[in-house]
Amino acid sequence: MTDMTSDTPHVHGTLLQADARTRKRNAAETRFKFYGILAIAVGLLMLVILLFNIVSRGTGAFTQTFVTLDVALVEDKLDKSGNRNIEEMKKVSTFGYAPLLKAAMTDMVEKTGMEGQISAADMAGILSKGAPAQLRDYVLANPDKVGQQVSFNFLASSRVDGYMKGRVSRESIANDKSISAEQLDFVDKLIEQGILKKKFNLSFITGADASDARPEAAGMGVAMLGSFFMMLVVLVLALPIGVAASIYLEEFAPKNWITDIIEVNISNLAAVPSIVFGILGLAVFINYMHLPTSAPLVGGLVLTLMTLPTIIISTRASLKAVPPSIRDAALGVGASKMQSVFHHVLPLAAPGILTGTIIGLAQALGETAPLLLIGMVGFIASNPPDGIASGLLAPNSAMPAQIYEWAKRADPAFYERAWGGIIILLVFLLAMNTIAVILRRRFERRW
Amino acid sequence: MSELFNGLIGGSAAGLMVIVVLGLSALGFYMARSRAMASGGGDRRNLHSLPNYYGWNAAMLTAVPALGVLVIWLLAQPMMIDSAVFKTIPDSAIAEGSSRGLVMSDVRRLADGLDVIVERGVMDAESAATLDANTTDLRATLAAEGVALGSAVEQPVLDAAQMYRTQSSTGRFWMTVLVSAIALLAFVVSLRLATADFRARNVVEKGILALLILSASIAILTTVGIVLSMLFESINFFRLHSWTDFFFGSTWAPNFRGDSDLSILPLLWGTLYISIIALLVAVPIGLFSAIYLSEYAGPKVRSAAKPLLEILAGIPTIVYGLFALLTVGPALVNIFGRGEQGLLGVEWMSGATSVLTAGLVMGIMLIPFVSSLSDDIINAVPQAMRDGSLGLGATHSETIRQVVIPAALPGIVGAILLAASRAIGETMIVVLGAGAIAKISANPLEAMTTITTRIVSQLTGDTNFASPETLVAFALGLTLFVLTLGLNVIALYIVRKYREQYD
Numbered sequence: 036m037t038d039m040t041s042d043t044p045h046v047h048g049t050l051l052q053a054d055a056r057t058r059k060r061n062a063a064e065t066r067f068k069f070y071g072i073l074a075i076a077v078g079l080l081m082l083v084i085l086l087f088n089i090v091s092r093g094t095g096a097f098t099q100t101f102v103t104l105d106v107a108l109v110e111d112k113l114d115k116s117g118n119r120n121i122e123e124m125k126k127v128s129t130f131g132y133a134p135l136l137k138a139a140m141t142d143m144v145e146k147t148g149m150e151g152q153i154s155a156a157d158m159a160g161i162l163s164k165g166a167p168a169q170l171r172d173y174v175l176a177n178p179d180k181v182g183q184q185v186s187f188n189f190l191a192s193s194r195v196d197g198y199m200k201g202r203v204s205r206e207s208i209a210n211d212k213s214i215s216a217e218q219l220d221f222v223d224k225l226i227e228q229g230i231l232k233k234k235f236n237l238s239f240i241t242g243a244d245a246s247d248a249r250p251e252a253a254g255m256g257v258a259m260l261g262s263f264f265m266m267l268v269v270l271v272l273a274l275p276i277g278v279a280a281s282i283y284l285e286e287f288a289p290k291n292w293i294t295d296i297i298e299v300n301i302s303n304l305a306a307v308p309s310i311v312f313g314i315l316g317l318a319v320f321i322n323y324m325h326l327p328t329s330a331p332l333v334g335g336l337v338l339t340l341m342t343l344p345t346i347i348i349s350t351r352a353s354l355k356a357v358p359p360s361i362r363d364a365a366l367g368v369g370a371s372k373m374q375s376v377f378h379h380v381l382p383l384a385a386p387g388i389l390t391g392t393i394i395g396l397a398q399a400l401g402e403t404a405p406l407l408l409i410g411m412v413g414f415i416a417s418n419p420p421d422g423i424a425s426g427l428l429a430p431n432s433a434m435p436a437q438i439y440e441w442a443k444r445a446d447p448a449f450y451e452r453a454w455g456g457i458i459i460l461l462v463f464l465l466a467m468n469t470i471a472v473i474l475r476r477r478f479e480r481r482w
Numbered sequence: 483m484s485e486l487f488n489g490l491i492g493g494s495a496a497g498l499m500v501i502v503v504l505g506l507s508a509l510g511f512y513m514a515r516s517r518a519m520a521s522g523g524g525d526r527r528n529l530h531s532l533p534n535y536y537g538w539n540a541a542m543l544t545a546v547p548a549l550g551v552l553v554i555w556l557l558a559q560p561m562m563i564d565s566a567v568f569k570t571i572p573d574s575a576i577a578e579g580s581s582r583g584l585v586m587s588d589v590r591r592l593a594d595g596l597d598v599i600v601e602r603g604v605m606d607a608e609s610a611a612t613l614d615a616n617t618t619d620l621r622a623t624l625a626a627e628g629v630a631l632g633s634a635v636e637q638p639v640l641d642a643a644q645m646y647r648t649q650s651s652t653g654r655f656w657m658t659v660l661v662s663a664i665a666l667l668a669f670v671v672s673l674r675l676a677t678a679d680f681r682a683r684n685v686v687e688k689g690i691l692a693l694l695i696l697s698a699s700i701a702i703l704t705t706v707g708i709v710l711s712m713l714f715e716s717i718n719f720f721r722l723h724s725w726t727d728f729f730f731g732s733t734w735a736p737n738f739r740g741d742s743d744l745s746i747l748p749l750l751w752g753t754l755y756i757s758i759i760a761l762l763v764a765v766p767i768g769l770f771s772a773i774y775l776s777e778y779a780g781p782k783v784r785s786a787a788k789p790l791l792e793i794l795a796g797i798p799t800i801v802y803g804l805f806a807l808l809t810v811g812p813a814l815v816n817i818f819g820r821g822e823q824g825l826l827g828v829e830w831m832s833g834a835t836s837v838l839t840a841g842l843v844m845g846i847m848l849i850p851f852v853s854s855l856s857d858d859i860i861n862a863v864p865q866a867m868r869d870g871s872l873g874l875g876a877t878h879s880e881t882i883r884q885v886v887i888p889a890a891l892p893g894i895v896g897a898i899l900l901a902a903s904r905a906i907g908e909t910m911i912v913v914l915g916a917g918a919i920a921k922i923s924a925n926p927l928e929a930m931t932t933i934t935t936r937i938v939s940q941l942t943g944d945t946n947f948a949s950p951e952t953l954v955a956f957a958l959g960l961t962l963f964v965l966t967l968g969l970n971v972i973a974l975y976i977v978r979k980y981r982e983q984y985d
Contacts, residue, residue: 060877060880061877063877063879063880064877064878064879064880066879067878067879067882067883068774068778068878068879070770070774071770071771071773071774071775071777071778072774073770074766074767074768074769074770074771074774075770075771075774075775075787075791077767078767078768078771078791078794078849078850078853079787079790079791081794081846081849082790082791082793082794085794085797085801085805085846088805088809089801092808275697276697276700277697279693279694279696279697279698280694280697280698280700280701282694283691283694283695283697283698284698287691287694288698296702297698297699297701297702300701300702300705301701302974303705303967303970303971303974304701304704304705306900306903306904306966306970307708307907307963307966307967308906308907308908308909308934308962308963308966309907309909310907310909310934310937310938310959310962311708311712311907311959311962311963312708313941314708314711314712314937314941314955314956314959315704315707315708315711315712317941318711318712318715318956319707319711322947323560323561323711324557324560325560325590325594340704343700343701343704344701347701371683371687372687373687373690373691397796400798401797401798401799401800401801402798402799403798403799403800403803403909403910404799404909404910404913404934404938407909407913407938407941407942408937408938408941408942410942412942413942413943435798435800438800438804439800439803439910439913439914442800442803442804442807442808442914450808453804453808454804454808457800457801457804460798460800460801461797461801464796464798468796
């Protein structure tokens with residue numbers, strides 16, 4: 036308005052030539068749009084950094100340095116009586132096997148004609164501390180091999196492995212007691228001879244956790260079984276209870292204040308911090324009911340309570356998606372309300388329910404915080420369970436708890452394991468989510 | 483298989499009972515069905531309901547009440563025996579610096595240990611029942627079997643443990659009797675009911691409905707369980723420790739020899755500080771992403787970018803924790819620390835754990851929460867409002883800033899509150915990324931600690947449920963629960979109100 040009455044008439048732009056104000060507004064428009072693109076780009080960049088970081092730091096855990104060595108299983112050290120009596124042979128402890136390794140190293144050096152002198156003990160020191168035990172297990176399993184020369188693949192110690200992977204260098208070991216620069220020189224020569232090699236390490240995926248001193252032997256297998264048993268408990272409990280609760284709320288519940296309370300309750304439970312469920316598990320299942328600590332059963336129960344709201348919410352959505360005409364048709368031909376739900380509505384909603392359950396399970400699989408409180412960390416899950424009962428009740432770890440455990444240990448060699456464990460965990464989650472998506476695409480019907 | 487049930491339900495008696503009851507119920511199914519058919523003269527048209535309903539009626543009637551009683555008994559028995567044995571412990575048996583609760587846990591462990599050695603055949607049942615603490619070194623015997631005791635066994639503790647064992651076995655005996663009686667009675671009654679005129683379907687459907695209601699109420703039970711378990715232990719805590727110090731004190735210094743300063747304020751400060759940094763990262767990025775995706779992006783970009791961003795929400799928090807500890811933390815130290823070698827040449831940051839580390843990573847985690855919730859909310863703003871604004875000559879961005887966002891504001895605030903509640907309750911990122919030092923400081927490069935980290939550290943490792951240092955975790959948990967619940971209730975209320983506005 037002021038423009039109109041002012042003395043100097045305002046110069047408007049044309050369609051072909053924008054005036055200053057229009058240019059300003061258009062610039063603001065472009066800027067605003069750019070902020071949006073920038074925000075998405077930052078979000079995706081974070082995702083890329085995170086995934087790249089996981090892959091680049093974790094893949095190392097799937098390969099491991101091995102030393103191939105011919106060991107002479109000397110009879111008068113392992114079986115003095117010579118009658119291959121297992122009970123007597125068991126009396127030779129792992130210490131008794133250590134000299135064999137030293138001898139094997141010296142033999143190998145002589146055979147290949149390497150130069151440079153380090154002591155036999157230092158040479159054997161590049162092997163994992165578990166090498167004598169590996170030797171002993173083999174001998175006790177195959178007593179008839181005593182007296183012969185057998186070729187073994189020993190794990191190299193974590194420092195040597197770190198040297199192979201670039202984590203350990205001659206500078207970084209200046210104050211390290213477990214390895215010396217001379218030993219690294221020796222390692223270099225072994226690499227030239229092809230005796231020391233990096234290979235795919237299956238035992239990281241299938242093996243058990245190992246103590247602080249032997250990062251090279253630690254594996255994820257037992258923790259995976261722990262997770263498996265927990266998921267079993269969650270599936271067996273959460274699916275039927277969740278579906279039953281949803282059927283009641285969606286199909287039968289009258290609209291009154293009790294139903295309202297239950298509904299508000301479920302939506303709030305879905306947002307309760309997971310650690311609170313851990314406190315509940317500790318107080319109720321362990322302190323009150325005296326279920327064993329660290330047992331996958333308890334972990335499964337806690338995760339069941341945590342997953343229930345997710346399953347209920349998604350099941351209700353898929354029950355709601357079944358059109359009322361299906362129910363009416365069933366009722367029309369004489370089915371009872373219960374029969375219409377169980378014979379007609381539920382089968383039609385099944386794909387949706389299954390999808391929701393898988394997503395709930397995937398959530399439970401990655402959850403860590405409640406597991407810390409019921410004691411699934413802080414020990415070495417060394418033995419795989421030997422049956423369903425011990426699988427549920429014997430102390431075990433779980434995949435995310437095992438990763439946490441490794442992340443807390445001081446030795447950087449365990450960090451690589453933790454990243455590797457994350458790769459395994461993410462592969463499981465990816466598989467579960469893919470199955471869920473396929474199920475939804477394939478079976479979901481739109482009415 | 484029976485071994486599985488043993489452990490599952492505690493004691494062989496209970497495991498056996500479950501198998502027996504389930505077997506009886508399966509038998510009931512077939513017998514009732516054939517009885518009903520027989521009474522209908524072998525023609526199912528003479529029956530009131532389909533034959534299977536007679537079977538189901540018998541099976542449910544046999545199994546459900548008996549198993550229900552079993553479960554209630556198993557839940558109640560430990561509590562009853564505990565309180566009975568609790569009273570018999572003489573004051574003289576409670577050592578200096580110990581408490582009745584501590585002695586009680588010794589008693590329980592000793593009783594369990596005795597059961598273990600009897601089961602493994604180290605000792606027969608008779609001699610285990612007549613042990614004398616002065617003549618046998620029970621601690622060593624039990625340690626050999628892998629049961630660790632806190633202290634040497636004294637006679638009063640042993641007496642209490644023996645009482646615990648006898649009462650437990652009496653309890654188990656009566657449980658077996660009661661449960662089998664109920665199952666048998668129901669079995670007989672349900673078979674007698676199975677005649678052609680019996681309205682089996684109606685009864686079965688009522689039974690199923692009852693089970694459905696029971697399942698739905700588990701959600702309520704969980705909430706009640708959460709509140710009660712934390713409330714009781716919190717009350718115990720406030721008996722031992724003054725509540726004014728807990729809520730208004732200024733230092734957090736647990737000391738396992740007693741006399742600790744346990745105040746929530748430094749922890750609350752750390753929690754809020756980290757959450758604020760996380761929101762400062764997540765809200766702008768999440769909100770702008772949501773605006774772009776819902777207002778500008780074409781269907782192709784949208785269908786690619788949205789699921790990709792949501793991957794961030796599906797990644798387990800332990801992964802973010804590790805990312806904070808091993809990647810973001812060291813990167814920040816490279817920038818703000820290490821003196822001359824650092825990027826800025828300053829020495830402001832010493833360790834990888836800090837408020838900034840945890841806050842940044844938590845912010846990344848929260849991006850998809852903010853963006854997908856805001857996206858829904860912006861999409862719910864009616865198209866007519868945009869059309870009106872564009873029709874008046876406003877540009878797209880002016881429409882968004884002056885029409886869409888103000889209209890969506892309550893919903894966006896709700897979304898931000900939900901994200902804040904997530905941030906306050908988040909555990910793994912702060913356990914690994916925030917550090918363990920409780921202090922009130924404004925420097926984001928210092929390590930601080932949060933409520934959730936302290937809950938984890940007070941409840942892992944050696945815990946003693948009679949000391950304030952352990953019990954404080956429950957008071958912290960309750961505070962956390964109330965805090966997040968409050969935020970959620972407000973947020974859900976705002977979002978719901980907002981949705982109604984445009985429906």
